[in-house]
Amino acid sequence: MMKHFGLVAGLTVSLLLGACGRGGVNAERIVAAEKNGEWLSYGRTYSEQRFSPLDKINATTVGQLGLAWYGQFDTDRGQEATPIMVDGILYATTSWSKVHAYDAKTGRELWSYDPGVDRAKGFQACCDVVNRGVAAWGGNVYVGTLDGRLVALNAKNGHKVWSVQTTDNAKPYTITQAPRVVKGRVLIGNSGAEYGVRGYITAYDARTGAKVWRFYTTPNPTGAADGEASDSALKDHAAPTWPGEGWKLTGGGGTVWDATIYDPDLNLVYFGVGNGTPWSPAARSDGKSDNLFLSSIVAVNADTGAYVWHYQVTPNDSWDFDADQPLMLADLALNGASRRVVMQASKNGFFYVIDAKDGKFISAKPYAAVTWATGIDANGRPVEATGAHYETKAAMNSMPGPYGAHNWHPMAYSPREGLVYIPAMGVPFSYENAPNYKYQAGAWNTAVRGDLNGLAETDAAREATRLYLTGALVAWDPVKQEARWTVKNNYFWNGGVLATGGGLVFQGDAEGVLTAYAAHDGKALWKSPSAGQGIVAAPMTYEIDGEQYLAVLVGAGGSGPTSAAFFLPQTPKLDGRILVFKIGGKATAPAYVVPATESLDLKEITSSGDVGRGALLYANYCLVCHSPNASGQFLPNLRRSPMLINPQDWQGIVYDGKNASRGMAAFKPFLTPSQVEDVRAYVLSEAMKRP
Numbered sequence: 001m002m003k004h005f006g007l008v009a010g011l012t013v014s015l016l017l018g019a020c021g022r023g024g025v026n027a028e029r030i031v032a033a034e035k036n037g038e039w040l041s042y043g044r045t046y047s048e049q050r051f052s053p054l055d056k057i058n059a060t061t062v063g064q065l066g067l068a069w070y071g072q073f074d075t076d077r078g079q080e081a082t083p084i085m086v087d088g089i090l091y092a093t094t095s096w097s098k099v100h101a102y103d104a105k106t107g108r109e110l111w112s113y114d115p116g117v118d119r120a121k122g123f124q125a126c127c128d129v130v131n132r133g134v135a136a137w138g139g140n141v142y143v144g145t146l147d148g149r150l151v152a153l154n155a156k157n158g159h160k161v162w163s164v165q166t167t168d169n170a171k172p173y174t175i176t177q178a179p180r181v182v183k184g185r186v187l188i189g190n191s192g193a194e195y196g197v198r199g200y201i202t203a204y205d206a207r208t209g210a211k212v213w214r215f216y217t218t219p220n221p222t223g224a225a226d227g228e229a230s231d232s233a234l235k236d237h238a239a240p241t242w243p244g245e246g247w248k249l250t251g252g253g254g255t256v257w258d259a260t261i262y263d264p265d266l267n268l269v270y271f272g273v274g275n276g277t278p279w280s281p282a283a284r285s286d287g288k289s290d291n292l293f294l295s296s297i298v299a300v301n302a303d304t305g306a307y308v309w310h311y312q313v314t315p316n317d318s319w320d321f322d323a324d325q326p327l328m329l330a331d332l333a334l335n336g337a338s339r340r341v342v343m344q345a346s347k348n349g350f351f352y353v354i355d356a357k358d359g360k361f362i363s364a365k366p367y368a369a370v371t372w373a374t375g376i377d378a379n380g381r382p383v384e385a386t387g388a389h390y391e392t393k394a395a396m397n398s399m400p401g402p403y404g405a406h407n408w409h410p411m412a413y414s415p416r417e418g419l420v421y422i423p424a425m426g427v428p429f430s431y432e433n434a435p436n437y438k439y440q441a442g443a444w445n446t447a448v449r450g451d452l453n454g455l456a457e458t459d460a461a462r463e464a465t466r467l468y469l470t471g472a473l474v475a476w477d478p479v480k481q482e483a484r485w486t487v488k489n490n491y492f493w494n495g496g497v498l499a500t501g502g503g504l505v506f507q508g509d510a511e512g513v514l515t516a517y518a519a520h521d522g523k524a525l526w527k528s529p530s531a532g533q534g535i536v537a538a539p540m541t542y543e544i545d546g547e548q549y550l551a552v553l554v555g556a557g558g559s560g561p562t563s564a565a566f567f568l569p570q571t572p573k574l575d576g577r578i579l580v581f582k583i584g585g586k587a588t589a590p591a592y593v594v595p596a597t598e599s600l601d602l603k604e605i606t607s608s609g610d611v612g613r614g615a616l617l618y619a620n621y622c623l624v625c626h627s628p629n630a631s632g633q634f635l636p637n638l639r640r641s642p643m644l645i646n647p648q649d650w651q652g653i654v655y656d657g658k659n660a661s662r663g664m665a666a667f668k669p670f671l672t673p674s675q676v677e678d679v680r681a682y683v684l685s686e687a688m689k690r691p
């Protein structure tokens, strides 16, 4: 966003006011932060390049990084947030949508806020009960809560200023994304497309919480207009692309659950749209059509929410290929001219460069292993591989699958190197239609068999699979559309990325190690001691009193650890932390106390249930949180659950929801007691195989 640098001089006065904390956060200040070291918004600035010009931590000094301070959280679920730093206060959110405010220099906790999310809501969070951060504007900070509220808090003391319910809480909507504030309006979307919702993004007045505009991403199933900003775009572009009836029950999906950026020059808000409900287009829409605006990048007018352009990344999506991966604005030198572009390392494995003004496709190339398509044609449409549409043919194996070649984990761009740093993955998936799929409101609704992606039978085969799943930090040249360097991680599902003016790139990994790489060649220059559990969040940086700080949240979580725990380091759930480093930092964080695993003797235990039926039910209803073959570790390992011993205990939890207040919901609405016993029979059989 080089164009904005010219604005900086004229803004000195408001900047100084802001820096004293009197002016609060405003648009000029966020734009000016492109040039200075502030971190005022989720992706640092509106362009979300996550490039900080701060350079005191650099190749020469990085070796002296040490812990300046740490903060202890009170929740053991995943920590995905990027903190922001405003006027000396560091704001971080944790799972269950809690907010913590710290003195950014000393780490003293100034206040915290717990919105009191009903833990039963955790059932509707496909990918853990995470939250990605707050937004700041004026004297407030804003948080979206898992149960669909948008809450404004006084930035100084954490007192609630206003709160609005942004979703119909009778439906399986959740919020995990960080709000963004553009021109005094707070933008917030939602999640839930695996369960049956209709996606949208809403703008609320930052002072009052009054709704300003809303953009729905799928047509209203009733055929009526909504009276919202999206009406004409849905009528003109989307409605003709939705044949069939399946989506009318589910709402179609298409949630705006993460990526949201803003271009102040073009006055456009860009957002990514997620997958459809269900995944299978045969069950969703007779398998015939593109289903706009699913899996698309959409640009709307920031003032009105009116449609300006869209680019569909994965038309007729069958594979859960959201286009919600972080978006980024940049000025690239293309064919000798500077062009403002939107970039995305999309879930489907291709890196997209799109014209920011009109949405015109510029280029796309695979940045990771891709087998479902052979390329992207000149019009920007994928050239699908033969047999890719499993819903009309036999089962198919794809690279990537629902985890994506890149997921929500923030990427970073160094304008100095001309490189985008992508936290990439290689996780294959087998797709096949779920036999006899029928929509169940509020349940897992993908119409895809889950049981094809179980664990291999032997230790050796399981280890081979683990090694086959890859994670890599890819330094991608978006102009040449090729990797300049790649560093392989030991596991998939690693942390988001930060790039700095010190010529460094920072990434945490699944083993809890934060590494500083040289931005130009990927050489590892510094590694932190392991934080004791995995890092999935992105680091951020800020400066106070001439010292540069580096902050990152610790806490494994998200869909990797919940649904593929076996392939990640085997640490149990532990309370999250924030770690803040500086040159010469001397603090230490106490080592985690890992609870001992209790032994469980299941030899004499039997079940009247049917293992085969149980396996299918488990794959559809339990796998997403307890991992394939009951191999979960992050959420309870069911193979070691004492609840297996007595069928009544099992029914009490699984059927009646005895532990709903701790995030394990009742399956009474979806399963019969005898089906619940079938699942027990299956889990018991798995426990015998691998105690």
Ligand code: HEC
Binding pocket: 122, 123, 124, 125, 618, 621, 622, 623, 624, 625, 626, 635, 636, 638, 640, 641, 642, 643, 650, 653, 654, 659, 662, 663, 664, 665, 667, 679
């Ligand atoms: C949305 C995520 C989610 C899904 C889906 C889910 N669970 Fe759970 N489950 C949890 C969480 C979280 C806990 C831990 C609650 C606590 O702290 O007590 C849990 C705990 C349990 C326990 C208690 C374990 C123990 O030893 O305390 C059992 C048994 C269980 N789940 C079985 C199942 C079965 C069977 C299914 C599928 C029919 C299922 N769960 C689906 C999240 C889930």
